[in-house]
Amino acid sequence: MPAALDLATIAARLAPSRSAGHQPRPGSHAAVAAVLRTGTAGAEVLLIQRAERAGDPWSGHMAFPGGRRDAADRDLVATAVRETREEVGLDLDTHGALLGRLADVDAVAKARRTGLTVTPFVFALEREVELTFDATEVAAALWAPLGPLARGESAGTVPYTIEGRTLDLPCWRVEGRVVWGLTYQMLRSLFEVLEG
Numbered sequence: 001m002p003a004a005l006d007l008a009t010i011a012a013r014l015a016p017s018r019s020a021g022h023q024p025r026p027g028s029h030a031a032v033a034a035v036l037r038t039g040t041a042g043a044e045v046l047l048i049q050r051a052e053r054a055g056d057p058w059s060g061h062m063a064f065p066g067g068r069r070d071a072a073d074r075d076l077v078a079t080a081v082r083e084t085r086e087e088v089g090l091d092l093d094t095h096g097a098l099l100g101r102l103a104d105v106d107a108v109a110k111a112r113r114t115g116l117t118v119t120p121f122v123f124a125l126e127r128e129v130e131l132t133f134d135a136t137e138v139a140a141a142l143w144a145p146l147g148p149l150a151r152g153e154s155a156g157t158v159p160y161t162i163e164g165r166t167l168d169l170p171c172w173r174v175e176g177r178v179v180w181g182l183t184y185q186m187l188r189s190l191f192e193v194l195e196g
Contacts, residue, residue, distance in 0.1 A: 005043045005146045005194065007036060007124050013194050014100025014122055022101060024076060028116045030107070031080040032066025033092060034190065036099070037125040037143065044143040045187070048088065049177060051139045058109070060139070062179045064120065064186065065090070080121045088141060089132030096123040102189045105182055110162060120186045144174045150191045
C-alpha cells in the first residue's frame with residue numbers, strides 16, 4: 001500500500017463498482033456512507049462514534065454514518081445520503097460524489113446475525129462542510145487518515161466477551177477510539193479493492 005492514498009486513485013479503483021448493478025438480497029437493508037476527503041497526508045475517512053443508547057447493539061461504536069432503509073428511499077444510495085444528512089448534517093447530494101460500492105456485510109450483534117444486510121457506499125467530499133451532529137445518534141466524529149490504517153500502523157486487538165468466552169478481535173486504534181466489528185470489515189473490504 002502506498003504511503004498516502006489519494007482520492008483519484010481510490011476513485012479509479014472503485015469505478016467498476018459504480019457502474020455494476022446491485023441487487024440487494026432479500027430481507028432488511030441498511031446503507032452506510034464511507035465519506036472521504038483530501039487531508040494533509042492523503043485521503044481521510046469520516047468516522048462517527050454512535051451515541052450511547054439502550055437497546056442499540058452498536059451503542060458507542062465507531063462507525064460510518066448510515067442506517068436502515070426507509071420505504072421512501074428510492075434505493076440504498078438514497079438511504080446512505082439521507083442517513084448521513086440526518087446524522088452529521090452533510091448533504092452528499094450537494095457536496096459529495098459517489099465513488100463506488102463495497103461488498104454487502106451481514107450485520108452481526110453479540111456474535112449472531114441480525115438478518116440485516118448493510119451496503120457500504122464510498123463518497124468523495126468535494127468541499128469542506130461543517131458537520132452538525134444529531135446528539136441522539138452521534139456522540140463525536142473524526143477524520144482518520146486512510147494510509148496508516150491500510151498499512152496496519154494502528155492495528156491491534158480488542159477483547160470481546162460472549163457467552164463466557166473472551167475473544168481477541170482485530171481492530172484499529174484511532175485517536176484513542178477502537179474501530180472494530182462491522183466498520184473494521186468494511187474498511188478491510190475497501191483496502192482489498194485498493195490493493196487490487
